[in-house]
Amino acid sequence: MSVIQELATGLAGALTPWNMLMCLAGVFAGQLVGALPGIGPSAAIALLLPLTFGADPTSAIILFAGIYYGAQYGGTLTSVLISVPGEPSSVMTSIDGYQMALQGKAGVALGIAAIGSFIAGTLSTIGLMLLAPPLARMALAFGPPEYFSLVVLGLTALAAVGGSVLKGLAAGVFGLLLSTIGIDQQTGVARFAFDRVWLLDGVGFIVLSVALFGVAEVLSSAGMATQRPITKIANLLPSRAEWKQSRMPILRGSLIGFVVGVLPATGATIASFVAYITEKKLAKDPSRFGKGAIEGVAGPESSNNAAAAGAMVPMLALGVPGSGTTAIILGALIMFGIRPGPELFDKNAQLVWTVIASMYIGNVFLLVMNLPLAGLFAQLLRVPYSWLYPPILALCVAGVYSQANSIEDVWMLVGFGALGWAMMRYEWPAAPMILGLVLGSIFENSMRQSMTLSHGSLGIFVTRPISAVLLACALIAVLAPAVARWWRARAHI
Amino acid sequence: MLLTRRSLLLAASAAPVAATFGGAHAQAGWQPTREVEFVVPFGVGGGADLLARVIHKIIVEDKLVPVPIALNNRPGGGGATGIGYVSARKAADPHTIILVNGTTQITPILNPAAKTLSEVRPVMNVMLDDFLLFVRGDAPWKDAKAFVADAKTKPPKSLAFATGGTTDVMAITIFSKATGVEYNALNFNSGGEALTQLLGGHVQACMGNPLEFMGHLQSKAVRALGVFREQRFTALPDVPTMKEQGIQTPAFQMWRGMATPKGTPDAPAKYWEGVFAKVVAAPAFKAYIAENIASEAPIPGDAFVKFLADQEKLYRDLLGKPA
Numbered sequence A: 001m002s003v004i005q006e007l008a009t010g011l012a013g014a015l016t017p018w019n020m021l022m023c024l025a026g027v028f029a030g031q032l033v034g035a036l037p038g039i040g041p042s043a044a045i046a047l048l049l050p051l052t053f054g055a056d057p058t059s060a061i062i063l064f065a066g067i068y069y070g071a072q073y074g075g076t077l078t079s080v081l082i083s084v085p086g087e088p089s090s091v092m093t094s095i096d097g098y099q100m101a102l103q104g105k106a107g108v109a110l111g112i113a114a115i116g117s118f119i120a121g122t123l124s125t126i127g128l129m130l131l132a133p134p135l136a137r138m139a140l141a142f143g144p145p146e147y148f149s150l151v152v153l154g155l156t157a158l159a160a161v162g163g164s165v166l167k168g169l170a171a172g173v174f175g176l177l178l179s180t181i182g183i184d185q186q187t188g189v190a191r192f193a194f195d196r197v198w199l200l201d202g203v204g205f206i207v208l209s210v211a212l213f214g215v216a217e218v219l220s221s222a223g224m225a226t227q228r229p230i231t232k233i234a235n236l237l238p239s240r241a242e243w244k245q246s247r248m249p250i251l252r253g254s255l256i257g258f259v260v261g262v263l264p265a266t267g268a269t270i271a272s273f274v275a276y277i278t279e280k281k282l283a284k285d286p287s288r289f290g291k292g293a294i295e296g297v298a299g300p301e302s303s304n305n306a307a308a309a310g311a312m313v314p315m316l317a318l319g320v321p322g323s324g325t326t327a328i329i330l331g332a333l334i335m336f337g338i339r340p341g342p343e344l345f346d347k348n349a350q351l352v353w354t355v356i357a358s359m360y361i362g363n364v365f366l367l368v369m370n371l372p373l374a375g376l377f378a379q380l381l382r383v384p385y386s387w388l389y390p391p392i393l394a395l396c397v398a399g400v401y402s403q404a405n406s407i408e409d410v411w412m413l414v415g416f417g418a419l420g421w422a423m424m425r426y427e428w429p430a431a432p433m434i435l436g437l438v439l440g441s442i443f444e445n446s447m448r449q450s451m452t453l454s455h456g457s458l459g460i461f462v463t464r465p466i467s468a469v470l471l472a473c474a475l476i477a478v479l480a481p482a483v484a485r486w487w488r489a490r491a492h493i
Numbered sequence B: 001m002l003l004t005r006r007s008l009l010l011a012a013s014a015a016p017v018a019a020t021f022g023g024a025h026a027q028a029g030w031q032p033t034r035e036v037e038f039v040v041p042f043g044v045g046g047g048a049d050l051l052a053r054v055i056h057k058i059i060v061e062d063k064l065v066p067v068p069i070a071l072n073n074r075p076g077g078g079g080a081t082g083i084g085y086v087s088a089r090k091a092a093d094p095h096t097i098i099l100v101n102g103t104t105q106i107t108p109i110l111n112p113a114a115k116t117l118s119e120v121r122p123v124m125n126v127m128l129d130d131f132l133l134f135v136r137g138d139a140p141w142k143d144a145k146a147f148v149a150d151a152k153t154k155p156p157k158s159l160a161f162a163t164g165g166t167t168d169v170m171a172i173t174i175f176s177k178a179t180g181v182e183y184n185a186l187n188f189n190s191g192g193e194a195l196t197q198l199l200g201g202h203v204q205a206c207m208g209n210p211l212e213f214m215g216h217l218q219s220k221a222v223r224a225l226g227v228f229r230e231q232r233f234t235a236l237p238d239v240p241t242m243k244e245q246g247i248q249t250p251a252f253q254m255w256r257g258m259a260t261p262k263g264t265p266d267a268p269a270k271y272w273e274g275v276f277a278k279v280v281a282a283p284a285f286k287a288y289i290a291e292n293i294a295s296e297a298p299i300p301g302d303a304f305v306k307f308l309a310d311q312e313k314l315y316r317d318l319l320g321k322p323a
Helices: A002-014 A017-035 A041-052 A057-082 A088-102 A106-140 A144-155 A157-161 A165-178 A205-222 A240-262 A267-282 A295-318 A324-335 A349-382 A385-404 A407-425 A431-453 A465-492 B002-021 B047-061 B077-089 B102-110 B144-153 B166-179 B191-199 B210-218 B266-281 B283-291 B301-319
Strands: B036-040 B069-073 B096-101 B120-130 B132-136 B160-163 B184-187 B205-208 B222-227 B253-261 B295-300
Touching: A002 A017, A002 A106, A002 A349, A017 A041, A017 A057, A017 A349, A041 A057, A041 A324, A041 B047, A057 A088, A057 A106, A057 A205, A057 A295, A057 A324, A057 A349, A057 A385, A088 A106, A088 A205, A088 A267, A088 A295, A088 A431, A106 A240, A106 A295, A106 A349, A106 B191, A144 A267, A144 A431, A144 A465, A165 A431, A205 A385, A205 A407, A205 A431, A240 A267, A240 A295, A267 A295, A267 A431, A295 A324, A295 A349, A295 B191, A385 A407, A431 B184, B036 B047, B036 B077, B047 B069, B047 B096, B047 B120, B047 B253, B047 B266, B047 B283, B077 B096, B077 B102, B077 B120, B096 B102, B096 B120, B102 B166, B102 B253, B102 B301, B120 B266, B120 B301, B132 B144, B132 B191, B132 B210, B144 B166, B144 B222, B160 B166, B160 B191, B166 B184, B166 B205, B166 B301, B191 B205, B191 B210, B191 B222, B205 B210, B210 B222, B253 B266, B253 B295, B253 B301, B266 B283, B266 B295, B266 B301, B283 B295, B295 B301
Parallel strands: B036 B069, B036 B096, B160 B184, B160 B205
Antiparallel strands: B096 B253, B120 B253, B120 B295, B132 B205, B132 B222
């Protein structure tokens, strides 16, 4: 009852013309930065921050939250159309989404992503509204050993992403190795930097993903760009059958995304990986994945949107950041003289509920904006490939350069782009390498933090219940296929 | 005309701090003639970047310089990338100003290949950030003395700290040296993550800046046991200093200041010193300091260079890396 009353007050606040405008501006800006590799929602919010000084804090937070979840929609666009994931959380989308685009189903992929995102965004906002305090307590239960075990579970996905288990594992381990380059968080000392200042921060996610997906795709297709037929655009919106196929992945993705998103520091990226693997494991015919399976778009896309709302849970209920972007929104709250903390829900109820209400409105805006746009953007693929490739390469270079104004990053892009071409040529999967790079530092640091905590004993990973359960899940994920094979073989005898 | 008005304004606004600056405005012989580049060697959105944006906003809105001024974020390598860019492209260029902080000073101590403060001319420190010892609100210790007494009854490294970076680790080292107790330190990416670990009960304490902990301090979710400061905060009068509690630690605060490229002549350096003095005196800056529970600390020119030399000695000592 009281939740409904609170939400009604919130809606009244969110539906004022000015706040609606801020919400629209936020989701539009979010959509835009999400589509551009290099500039992400955190940078966009930081750049807009000085402009909002002196404005009403509620409107500003509505704007920032809009940028945050709007970016999750925007990231889909480039992943599907040109195989350049703009955000870590859209890497999984580009695997099957781009294949769908090549088959002339870009509109369907974008459409299902928009619908899935809308459903996930709305469901997880309801979750945020009803479950924020208990969920926030759950997030606090995650210490270093729990993060370690969660990442172990995520890493079991390495083998499942590509076609060949061995190649998937090898690429994943290479990604893990790449993540050790740069300043070590536990000691502050540089590793594998070879006295190069530009290697102190290691290999950036954006550099690797744009190189392995974007540049490699352009290079490997360049040879046949002139002969390659222009994709026929079959239909723009998902058919009844496609919708039926995507329904459950959307719901599962929403749940996974929301729960994983709540955990500070992991968020949307792990959520999208887990959702993809779940869909692949549950599919009747897993071999369709990687070749344009619509579930491979619906699951991760729903899950990364749900994660964005999930990440707001620790921020609003506890005053701790759930992701890099929410950390900046927290900073903004402080700038406005609002102290984020466990009492935000009570002391600033009007602000919190207005922002939550605006998230419902923002998701509607995004759906209305994206469904017609899906068809429009899909038309981009009518452009002959020989014309399309040079601007894509330019976008890759500009995106990578713009994130840190660093020319060395561009050279790394060239190097990894060449590697990506070779990997594509010899059918090595790129996603596990990116997964390894993204998860590597949490993997290593949470392990070393746990070992510090336990004074060097490995027991800490199994004596803490949440950690033990996560490790057991990882073990099942690895063993289940083998056991199933053995079972089937025995049944045949 | 412009020049006269500027010096007048300068004299007026610098008056309250004139004693500290000892005629910083006397040599207004140089002024920028083309666009000034404001290099921030840190990423968009971090604490250092926000300070840079506040300084930039004050310079632009109060028209402290007669030319446009553009921010340029060059993040990476703990400040080394941005300063490397300055020394490669902007050597001795008085039309470049750079934000520097404690992190830029720590980077080359840990990674000698990275060059930072040796490549700039420090012009003025603007503020200091404090470190507090925090525990959970329901923890048994009411002050730092009780915390240390309890730690002494346990085996070494029984109490664990979560930290948000090297500066927090140094605060733990100071505390550990002063109390003769070894603590466990778990390093995280940010103060926010460290706070989450403290709230979750995975560690027993945190060393951190007031800003990130303020909301939780007010709601009593965390308790501050002491601060590495000479006097108590005016904003937090209930938090005792370490010295008051008989814990003999040096005052430990993290500095943030402004610099120009190495080899900048004296006249432009003095000019910028005057500009930054006005920034520090601006109401918008004072509001920023109050929001961050930080300390305003204008230390100009040569005094800043000496301050930095002392800090360097302290940092090297704490990190176990003598020069």
